[in-house]
Structures are given as C-alpha cells and as structure tokens.
Amino acid sequence: xxxARLLPVPDGLDGLRLDVALSRLFGFSRTxxxxxxxxxxxxxDGAKPPRSAKVHGGAWLEVTLPEPDAPPPAQTEPVDGLVVxxxxxxxxxxxxxxxxxxxxSPGWMGPTxxxxxxxxxxxxATSGAAERQGVxxxxxxxxxxxxxxxxxxxxxxxxxxxxxERTVDKRYSALVQGHPDPSRGTIDAPIDRHPxxxxxxxxxxxxxxxxxxxxxxxxxxxxxxxxxxxxxxxTHQIRVHMAAVRHPCVGDLAYGADPVLAxxxxxxxxxxxxxxxxxTHPSSGEQIRVVSPFPADLQDALDRIRAES
Numbered sequence: 001x002x003x004a005r006l007l008p009v010p011d012g013l014d015g016l017r018l019d020v021a022l023s024r025l026f027g028f029s030r031t032x033x034x035x036x037x038x039x040x041x042x043x044x045d046g047a048k049p050p051r052s053a054k055v056h057g058g059a060w061l062e063v064t065l066p067e068p069d070a071p072p073p074a075q076t077e078p079v080d081g082l083v084v085x086x087x088x089x090x091x092x093x094x095x096x097x098x099x100x101x102x103x104x105s106p107g108w109m110g111p112t113x114x115x116x117x118x119x120x121x122x123x124x125a126t127s128g129a130a131e132r133q134g135v136x137x138x139x140x141x142x143x144x145x146x147x148x149x150x151x152x153x154x155x156x157x158x159x160x161x162x163x164x165e166r167t168v169d170k171r172y173s174a175l176v177q178g179h180p181d182p183s184r185g186t187i188d189a190p191i192d193r194h195p196x197x198x199x200x201x202x203x204x205x206x207x208x209x210x211x212x213x214x215x216x217x218x219x220x221x222x223x224x225x226x227x228x229x230x231x232x233x234x235t236h237q238i239r240v241h242m243a244a245v246r247h248p249c250v251g252d253l254a255y256g257a258d259p260v261l262a263x264x265x266x267x268x269x270x271x272x273x274x275x276x277x278x279x280t281h282p283s284s285g286e287q288i289r290v291v292s293p294f295p296a297d298l299q300d301a302l303d304r305i306r307a308e309s
Contacts, residue, residue: 004062004063004064004065005061005062005063005064005065006060006061006062007025007060007061008057008058008059008060008061009021009044009055009056009057009058009059009060009061010025010057011057011058012057013025013055013057014055014056014057015054015055015056016054016055017051017052017053017054017055018033018037018042018044018049018050018051018052018053018054018055019033019034019037019051019052020033021055021061022036022037022042022063025061026063026065029103029105029129029132031105032105032129033051034051035105036063036064036065037049037050037051038051041063041064041065042061042062042063042064043061043062044059044060044061045059045060046060051198052193052198077111077115077119078116078119078120079097079100079111079112079113079115079116079119080097080111081097081098081100082094082095082096082097082100082111082113082116082117082120083095084120085146085290085291085292086288086290089151089152089283090150090151090152090154090155090281090282090283091148091149091150091151091152091155091159091281091282092117092122092124092148092149092151093146093147093148093149093277093288093290094113094116094117094146094147094148094149095144095145095146095147095292096113096139096143096144096145096146096147096274097144097295098141098142098143098144098269098295098297099111099141099142100112100113100116100141101113101141102114102132102135102137102138102139102147103132103135103138104132108141110141113135113147113149114132114133114134114135114149117149122149122151123151124149124150124151125150125151125152125153125155125156126153127150127153127156127157128156134149134150134151134156135149135150136148136149136150136156136159136160136163137163137168137233138235139274140235140236140239140272142269142270142272143270143272143273143274144272144273144274144292144295144298145172145273145274145275145292146274146275146276146277146290146291146292147274147277148277148279148290152282152283154282154283155282155283157282158282159279159282162279162280163233166231166232167279167280168277168278168279169229169276169277169278169279169289170229170230170233170274170276170277171227171228171229171274171275171276171277171278172227172228172229172230172238172272172273172274172275173217173225173226173227173228173272173273173275173294174214174225174226174228174238174242174249174271174272174273175223175224175225175226175249175250175271175272175298175301175302175305176223176224176226176242176247176248176249176250176271177222177223177247177248177249177250177257177258177261178222178223178224178246178247179216179219179224179247180214180216180224180226180245180247183215183216183219183224184214184215184216185213185214186211186212186213186214187211187212187214187241187242187244187245188209188210188211188212189203189210189241189244190203190204190205190206190207190208190209190210191203191204191207191208191210191234191235191236191237191240191241192204192206192207192208199254200236200254200255201234201235201236201240202240202244203240203241203244208232208234209232210232210234210237210240210241211230211231211232212228212229212230212231212232212237212238212241212242213228213229213230213231214226214227214228214229214242215227220305220306220308220309221305221308221309222261222305222308222309223250223261223305224247225302236255238272239252239254239255239270239272240255242255243255243256249270249271249272250262250265250267250270250271250301250305251265251267251268251269251270251271251301252269252270252271252272255270257270264304265300265301265304265305266297266300266301266304267297267301268297269297271298271301271302273292273294273295273298274292275291275292275294276289276290276291276292277289277290278290
C-alpha cells in the first residue's frame, strides 16, 4: 500500500531543485528522490515537473511514497566477487567489484554491496535512508576497491562524522591519459550536476567545494599512473577533476577518454581503483588501514601499457 504525503514547501528550500528538496525533506538519497520524480510520484501545485525544476516556498508538494516494507530486488542473492577485507562488531570493509552499486536505488536492477552483505549473513546499522542503511561512503558502479559499511549505530554515527570532517584517508590509483603538468599537484574546483547531461557531473561555478591531490607514480608513453588523495568525496570527483585538466581516466568514455586507447587496453570502464582506506576505529581508537590489490582488468591494462612503453 502506497503512502501519499501532502505538505507545503518550507521557505528554507526555496529555489532548490526538486530532487534536492525531496532529499532534504524526507531523508532520501538524491538518486531515490529523482527516481520518485521520474516515476510520476511527485506533484508540485498539481503539476508533475522534472527533477531539475526549482521549487518555491509555499508551493504544495504531494509525494506518493512506495510501500516501505517492500524488499529490494534479489535482496539475498550473493554478489560475485564481493570480498570481505576486514570485519568486527562495529564495521565491515569490503573489496567492491566492478558492476556493483553501493546500495539499491530506483532504476538500478543490478547487484549491490548491501545485498551482498545480507546474503553473507551480515546485519548492518539501521541508521541512514532506508535503501542505504549502514552505508557511510559510496563508490561508483564502475569503480572498484575498498568500501566500509557500519554494523553498529555507534560506528555509523562516528564514521559518517569522520567522512564529513575529512579525517578519513582515501587513496585511489588512477591511470590517466597523457602526463599531468605539474606531475604532482592539487585540483581545487567546485563540482555539481552537469548543466546539460543529468547522468554526469562537471566543474561548475557555485558547485560544492571539491579538492583532489594527485602525484604521478609512473609515466608511460600514452598515460600516467597517479596516486590520488581525496580531501572531499563528491560523486565522480576524480573523473570530473582529471577530465577538467584534460587528463581523463583511461577508459572513461563518459568524460572524454579516447575510445581507441581503451579498446587497445581491453578496458570497458574507467581505470580507477579505491586502493586504500585509513580511519580511526570508532570504538577502539585504533588506526585502521585496509588495502585492495588491483583487479584483473585494471592490472591487465596496466601491464599492456607498460609493455607498449
């Protein structure tokens, strides 16, 4: 049974995009909010505007929420390639394979980390939006590597705060086209939704503050292997920042990478891997560092470009 809510838009949300306003009002993820709009479950003053429409204080918002107890598809099926790297009473750290989302979302019918953990018998924290309980960080579907999920409410609260306050050490490896100059530097440029492609993000004036530090580890004839340290954690941040300085991740066709090079290296996704995660344990205070090796497709591409050089 669906649940319809009718309420005025608070003045504090005046001027925001509809999906952002819904996210703040109901505690949804922005993806879930956008899914409700796209499904026709949201009206503003009787009309059904697109997710990008701006809302105005006092307008009447009607939202038809889905049945809260409906389980996500394939909730208990195991996820191939999902490996647990660290586990205790408070948290579990996994090595996320390619093609797996962090959590369920409208329109995504593929496997998720949340689903995979459930199939392994893990119970995670109940804090957070319903579709992403226990999730304190996310990785793109096409990005592999280390990801932490909270099991206790205490861990969820402290880890969320640690990510927000930027005390978590997030290290990525990225193979990018060309040779960044300088070979070591910082990209400090705001990121927001792409102005004309809703599935992408871009450097946008007035966007959210985004800071990426990089250092060249190895240079090849056509590309460079970078060690990347994220100070912030915006969606697609490394992909957007490297594309903005004309050094997109190899294989990242959505952000301007060369398809000929990607085909030569047999890559079907961006060469980007969440290699290390370091944080203070929420209960013991111990420093935890978890490392993930390169997956087979990225290692193979790296070997190929080394051989070419």
